[in-house]
Amino acid sequence: MFEKLRRILGKIDADYADIRYEIKKTALILFNGKELSQISSNSADGYVMRALKNGGMSSVVFTKENDAEKALGTLSENTQLIANNVKRPVMLAKTEVVKDTFIPPLKEDPRKVTMSEKLELVRKYNDIPLKYEKIVTTSIRYREVIREKYFCSTEGAQIREDLVTTDLGGIITSKDGHLTQNASVFSGGSNGFSTLRDQEKNFEERTAIALDLLKAQPCESAVCDCILSPLLAGVFTHEAFGHFSEADIIEDLPAMRKKMRIGSQLGSDVLSITDNPTLSDQVGFYSYDDEGTKARPIQLMKNGVLTGRLHSRRTAAEFGEPISGHCVAEDYRYPPIIRMGTIFIEPGKLSLEELLNMLGDGLYMVDTRGGETSGENFTFGTQFGYMVKGGKIKEMVRDINISGNLYKTLLDIVGIGNDLELSKIGGCGKGQANIRSCFGAPHILVKNLVIGGA
């Protein structure tokens, strides 16, 4: 394969070029309620090529080997067109030229588990919620994505890496009268099929939540102090803060870039945040990014002071900061962009009980329904939470959506728990949909969040 890729690379007239060929194997089993609605196992592939010439950088994606010539022509034209029109020529930061093969060690290779065994496992878990009368439907999916990547560059890099992702989970929907509620359930990881075994308790617990939610009260709109669960604090870290640590997002937002200067005190002094793609066994784990740069941990914030940033080779040169190995593509359809690997709030010293006592009266918000950011402002949803009165957890509430201002909220994080937890399933919809972005945190205490109510 590398010989073929080198042949294609050899035809391009550029100061720098790279090519990535990928085979992406996907297995899918999907239940909607009792019915199996999908089962398939397929493979797709394609090429992504990038070139830099005279300060202009561009990319092209193609499916068929026969289209390589046409793609090369387009790439050359676009590279030249950019070179003629940009004020600041694109440069690439230096990176170690690597020749390596990395096949991750797996605890049970999903390729060696038969489809019928996978199907029986999904069916077994799916049956758990469905035995309850008030569970009206489920959407439970097994997904296995294996990316076999071949990367080489005109600098001499040659990297072969596999990314194996398996996850099993979905949504459990309950209904009582006209009220519909749901709870999500997750399991999975990057280190093999074994993470999906023995999930009965997980499915039972999540089913109980879907049922309890039918009795929970909707949340009133308010401004209040809140404790966020590790998963929710992780979503906050990813959405509200993490994206603005991605250099490509702020590169051309001058006001934001000024605010996110390294050395700025942006958070409270208890807050430290790191992104570490090298934590094995996590969904965000990889060895080399899709520019061939070795991944490394980057501390983004230390005691509230901004200390680092996530980079591609292009942005590292633009910012004059160290490369980090965070330029990653979803698959064979995309050139790489800057992404978080495993981002998390570093654990503090407080137990959940101590945080509850610090909170006194407020909300304890438990699960995520995802979030979104618009720079300084963010929104995220939680599936459920509990009222807290006098430091004690009281009744369950549902339909909680929160919004806040990033800079104010970073300063309003006043308590950090000692119970760091990382997500079992990844996902980020920045431009492409990457399933290998992981996040986490311990429980945290945040003041003054706006609750949207229902």
Added chain:
Amino acid sequence: MEKLIQMAKRVCDQAEIYSEENTHTNVSFQNAQLHDIDSAFQSGLALRIIKDGKLGFAYTKNLINRDEFLQNALASLEGKVVANYEFPLTKDLPPLHTYDPSLENLSASRMVEEGTRVCDLLQSQTNGEIFLNSSNHITKIRIINSEGTDVSSKAGEYSALGGIIYPGSASAILRSFENKTFDKMPDQMIHEIIELYNLSSKEVEPKGGKMKVMFMPNSMFTLNWRILTGTSSKSIYEKISPIAHRMGEKIFDEKITIYDDSLNDKYPHARSFDDEGVVCQPLTLVENGVLKSFYYDLDYGTKLNAQSTGHGYRTVTSFGAYEAITQQPSPALTHLRIKPGNKSFSQLLKTIDRGVIVEGSMGSHSGNIPNGDYSVGVNPGLYVENGEIIGRVKDAMVAGNVYETLKHVIDIGDTLYPSFLGAWVPAILCDNVSVATKK
């Protein structure tokens, strides 16, 4: 493809091949400067087979070995996914004009020139940060099946999404221009961006509460998503739609009429057949506030003893990058329209004594979507008093239930704008919507 269908017919009852070819070039400007040009040439095909009432599925990017590909689909029959429907025989489709050959000759340099023009115009009249993404996209689809259907469509679209970002944020006033062929972004659209941005550059912190809320086309996506979930045959079948038993009843204000407009080739991506080869036809979901129909694909049509309404698409009802060949068809309404009213934006604005214009929304994927609940951050939100935009409100959330909100429609705008996922809708001004702020 024909050969593959013949091979499949020998070993199963029915077969269908969906093939797609895509070419696109994207040009992006950041901070009013050219930043990226990316191109792609992609293709692939998907095979569905039915044997003894069971479904098999396979896809590939490169059809190298037909036999292996067919074997893969046959292997998936083992899962015993029930398929009691039949692929249609579709002929005599209405001719649609979806493709203008001039798009094929549109150069990236012409797109750069137009992008530079728009960025310069926006920059000359504001102090914001300018961005623009334009795209030239050509898609070819062909569906053949064992019943004799052989239909194809070639569609082109030039689009430009541009706007002004409030410095210090990533929040923007933006507009999307979508056209069947290349054209300059209309001056009126550019001026609308500039005017709204300049009027809202001041930050204000109004008191929250129930007030008038105008959902602009960019934020209507939040409401559209809930309407599309409630009227989907999949939600009816799964018993999670709150309007399943309300056919013929008034569910919204009488000013609301919602319909599907697949066949209207004035807009890009008109379709005469869906991704299962079923003929598209006009479909009204809600007429003058009264629930008229749900939408079906072949599978859920059969499950609910109804006909497919031509709404089986290989898509997902949310944001995200999906590849059509890797998806199996499911009920999707890809050409949603809401009937416009007769008030201009400035006329609507004048009727707001106190309220928020939601230009865009954040977190539309959060909340209990089947139930119709929404609770979104304003991104951005323009605060209005006595018919005038006073400034921009941050840290605010707008929340409600679509089946309640659309009962209190004051008026509807007279212009349709693109609103993501193929929808074109007007601005809708509603009364008595909950707005949460820090005060």
